Amino acid sequence: MEVRVDRVRCVGSGLCMSYVPAVFDQSDDDGKVLLKARHPGTDTAAAVRDAAARCPAGAITLHAQDEQAATPSAAGVHGPGGAPDVAGA
Secondary structure, eight states: OEEEEOTTTOOOOOHHHHHOTTTEEEOTTTOOEEESOSSOOTTTHHHHHHHHHHOTTOOEEEEOTTSSOSSGGGTTOOOGGGSOOOTTO
């Protein structure tokens, strides 16, 4: 699984960081999500899925290696120029 975050869409609630601090952090500058691990281990996969599902802004998307998007919320989440916005890349 690959985790992607859209910092433009993020509202800085911090829920993701509270669910999985090994994968998500929060910027001291703007309060928005920072990605610490783009490919989380199997030990945190369920918590990452939960964080993505509960994100109030829909700013977290999960992608499988052989799929465009593994979550329905990933549709239409793109950064400037139409490219997916991936933090921590």
